Structure formats: C-alpha cells, structure tokens
Amino acid sequence: MTFKKAINNLHLWLGLGSGLIVFVVSLTGAIFTFQDEIRDATQPWRLVVAPARAAPLPPSRLLAAVVASHPGATPSYTTYYGPGRSATVYFTDKAGGNYLASLNPFTGRVLHEQDLATDFFTIVQDLHMYLLLPPAVGEWVVGIAIAIFLVMLGTGLALWWPKRKHERKQRLTVKWSAKWRRLNYDLHQVLGFYIAAGAFIIALTGLFMSFGSWLQAASTVANVGQHYPLEEAPPAVDTLATVPAATQPLVDVAYAQVRQHSPTADMVVIVPAASSQQPLYCLTYQKALHYYHRDEYYFHPVSGQLLRALPHATKSNGKKLGDLNYDLHTGQLLGLGGKIVAFLVSLLAASLPITGTLLWWGRRHKQPKRRQVLTTAA
Numbered sequence: 001m002t003f004k005k006a007i008n009n010l011h012l013w014l015g016l017g018s019g020l021i022v023f024v025v026s027l028t029g030a031i032f033t034f035q036d037e038i039r040d041a042t043q044p045w046r047l048v049v050a051p052a053r054a055a056p057l058p059p060s061r062l063l064a065a066v067v068a069s070h071p072g073a074t075p076s077y078t079t080y081y082g083p084g085r086s087a088t089v090y091f092t093d094k095a096g097g098n099y100l101a102s103l104n105p106f107t108g109r110v111l112h113e114q115d116l117a118t119d120f121f122t123i124v125q126d127l128h129m130y131l132l133l134p135p136a137v138g139e140w141v142v143g144i145a146i147a148i149f150l151v152m153l154g155t156g157l158a159l160w161w162p163k164r165k166h167e168r169k170q171r172l173t174v175k176w177s178a179k180w181r182r183l184n185y186d187l188h189q190v191l192g193f194y195i196a197a198g199a200f201i202i203a204l205t206g207l208f209m210s211f212g213s214w215l216q217a218a219s220t221v222a223n224v225g226q227h228y229p230l231e232e233a234p235p236a237v238d239t240l241a242t243v244p245a246a247t248q249p250l251v252d253v254a255y256a257q258v259r260q261h262s263p264t265a266d267m268v269v270i271v272p273a274a275s276s277q278q279p280l281y282c283l284t285y286q287k288a289l290h291y292y293h294r295d296e297y298y299f300h301p302v303s304g305q306l307l308r309a310l311p312h313a314t315k316s317n318g319k320k321l322g323d324l325n326y327d328l329h330t331g332q333l334l335g336l337g338g339k340i341v342a343f344l345v346s347l348l349a350a351s352l353p354i355t356g357t358l359l360w361w362g363r364r365h366k367q368p369k370r371r372q373v374l375t376t377a378a
Contacts, residue, residue: 004159011155012360014148019353021131021145026350028128029202033330033343035121036289045102045111050083056105058256059270060249062089066101069110073099075272078251082266082288086111129209143210146203149349153200156192181362188355191348198345205329208322215325219318231319235298235307237277246304250280253304254297258282261309262295273301280304286312292320292327 040046059078067073072094079088087105092098098116103109116122123132130138162168171193174186208215220227246253251270258268265284273280279298286293296310315323327333331342 007155007158011152011159012356014152014155015353015356016360018145018148018152019357021142022149023350023353024131025128025142025145025206026346028124029206030343030346030350032121032124032128033339033346035124039121043112046086047084048086048104048106048111051106054106056080056087057108058249058252060252061108062087062103062105063251065103065108065110066091069101070099070113077269077271079270080105080268085288139210143207146207146210150200150203150207153192153196153203157196160189160193181366184355184358184362188352188359191355192352195345195348198341199349202329202331202342202345202349205325208325209329215322219316219322221318222321223316223318226316228316228319230308231310231316234279234281237279237301237307239277243300243303243305245302248304250299250301250304254280254282254299257299257304257306258284258297261297261306261311265295273299276301279307290327290332292324292333294323 062078063075066075066089070091070093073091074093075089075091077090081087086102089101089103090098091101100114100116100119101110102112102114104111126132129135129142131141132138133141160171162171172190174190175182178186208218251272255268255270258265258270262268262284265286266288267285269283269285271281271283278301280301282297282299284295284297285291293312295312297306298308299305300307310319312320312323324333329342331338331340334341
C-alpha cells in the first residue's frame with residue numbers, strides 16, 4: 001500500500017466515523033453565529049430606552065424583582081449589558097426549570113421570562129456543544145469528533161495537493177457543467193481547500209472549549225512555559241478570620257466596586273458566592289456581547305472586600321489567549337465581517353461529510369458496473 005493510499009483510507013474511515021457529528025456541530029455552529037442579531041430583531045424585550053444620566057439599579061433590586069415576579073425562584077447570576085439593553089437574571093424555579101428573566105435595569109420591571117428548555121438558540125447551543133447528551137458525555141463525544149476533523153483537514157490537504165503545477169488550476173475550480181459525480185468531487189475537494197484555514201481555527205478553538213487541558217497547554221506555550229499563579233486559581237477565603245459583614249447586600253457592594261474599577265465597561269456579570277468559603281466573582285467586558293477584553297474581580301463572600309483584581313491590561317499572553325477563544329471561535333473578533341466568514345466556513349464544513357459520503361458511495365457503486373462490462377466483453 002502506497003503512502004497516499006494509506007492517507008486516503010485514513011481520511012475515508014475517519015470521515016465515515018465522525019461525519020454525522022461533524023455535520024451537526026458545523027450546521028448548528030453556522031445557525032448560532034448570528035444568534036445575537038436574530039434575538040435583537042425578534043425579541044423586543046432585549047432592548048430598552050436608557051433615561052438621560054440615569055444609573056442602573058443595583059443587582060439586589062433586580063434579584064428581588066425576579067423573586068416577586070416568580071415566587072419560589074432561586075436567582076443565580078446577573079448581567080448588565082450596557083445602555084440600551086435590558087439586564088438579565090438567570091434563575092431556577094421550584095421544579096428545577098432554568099429560566100432567563102429580562103428586566104429594565106433602570107426601573108426593575110420584569111419584561112420577559114424565558115424558559116430555556118424551549119428556547120430555540122439554547123437548544124441549538126446544546127446540540128452544538130453536547131449533542132443534547134449529558135454534558136459530561138456529550139462534551140467528550142463532540143471533542144473527539146472535532147479532534148478527528150482536525151486530522152481530516154490535514155489528510156484532506158495531503159490528498160488535494162497536486163503533483164504537477166498544471167493541475168493546480170483544476171484543483172482550485174469547480175467544474176459546474178460536469179456530471180454529478182465529478183461535480184460532487186470538485187465540491188468536496190475545492191471547497192474543502194478554500195475553507196481549510198478558517199475551519200482549522202474554528203475547530204481548534206472549539207476543541208479548547210471541550211478540553212480545558214488543551215487550552216491550558218496552549219496558554220502555557222503562549223507564556224513560554226512561565227506560570228502565573230494569580231491567574232490559575234481563585235483566591236482562597238480565610239474562613240478562620242473574623243470579618244465584619246457587609247452593611248449592604250453583598251452583590252451591591254461588589255457591583256459598586258466593579259463600576260469604580262472598570263468605569264468604561266459596557267457589560268458586567270455578577271456570579272454570587274456559592275458558599276461562605278468561596279469568593280463572589282465578577283467580570284466586566286469592555287464591549288457588550290464581546291468576550292475578549294475583560295477584567296475579573298474576586299470579593300470576600302461575607303465582607304465584600306476586594307480580594308483580587310485581574311485587569312485585562314495586566315494579564316499574561318496565555319490568559320489573554322483564553323479570553324480571546326470565544327470571539328475567535330465565532331468570528332466576532334473581527335466584527336460583522338468575521339461573523340460572515342465564520343458562518344460561511346461552518347456551513348461549507350457541514351457540506352463536507354455529505355459530499356464525502358456521496359463520493360464514497362459513488363465509487364462503491366461504480367465498481368460492479370465495470371466488472372459487468374469486462375465479463376460481457378470476455
């Protein structure tokens with residue numbers, strides 16, 4: 001068996017084994033790319049009119065409004081999205097259902113409650129990340145399929161690479177007038193080549209989401225092997241020390257400090273402390289719905305004292321790489337143009353398992369006809 005034949009067999013069987021998962025993950029990724037734009041156009045409660053010179057209400061007021069609107073609710077984290085956008089509070093009800101409440105951050109009025117179990121884009125996201133399987137299982141299934149897809153990009157390029165210069169033009173164009181077998185071959189080969197670089201970036205950043213150890217390895221490489229302990233674990237809370245309790249709701253104390261330390265940030269996320277032994281965690285993002293430029297803060301779960309601040313400007317290259325991952329994965333790092341590219345790459349990547357399977361099927365069903373002709377001629 002020649003080397004190219006071995007590469008072809010590897011490409012074939014890896015593709016047949018992972019093709020369905022790659023198709024689902026790529027298609028749902030393409031659909032999810034413009035989820036914020038589609039939500040803004042179809043969900044009016046996401047947008048509000050910001051009064052002149054008015055400051056948003058503190059988070060405790062928003063949490064109280066959610067509990068009053070949905071008795072028995074257990075709120076979790078609160079997000080402010082900046083001027084012109086509603087704030088959100090995630091909560092669970094008595095039955096354990098997960099909901100997202102959208103509120104006017106200036107009046108505290110609940111504008112909408114969304115059941116995440118029936119929300120279209122939440123389902124698309126779960127399909128994309130877990131195939132609707134339990135997260136612990138689905139994350140591995142999707143991650144392994146993505147790793148296989150990265151191998152297939154490499155073997156696909158090896159199979160595409162022309163031996164002679166005059167063949168390059170043929171490998172770069174689709175012969176639209178050809179019969180379906182040749183057209184399908186060109187679509188698989190040519191489109192696969194054109195999207196290879198973009199698909200590699202999207203797949204690799206997706207793999208980082210599935211396997212945190214891979215992202216940690218990439219961060220270590222970006223940091224040239226250096227470690228930054230303050231970035232690698234949250235601060236410990238000294239449970240033996242006696243500290244005065246905050247005179248205001250803890251979330252309000254943390255929110256006020258965050259606004260002082262990151263005054264130009266559009267988006268603020270407040271994650272309540274899970275226990276008296278874990279710090280309250282806050283993130284601020286310079287631009288709403290963009291997740292790269294972010295500052296991080298940890299607060300004492302009793303006193304509200306600032307335990308640690310990680311401004312974006314002081315982070316290591318490895319930490320910044322991790323913060324960049326989502327915006328790079330979705331293309332929004334480059335704005336609307338980047339999203340369009342990510343959408344097209346994901347959509348065309350979803351076509352590769354289809355054209356590849358048709359290519360395999362066509363070759364299998366072509367051989368018997370050849371043997372029949374040879375037998376007749378003999």
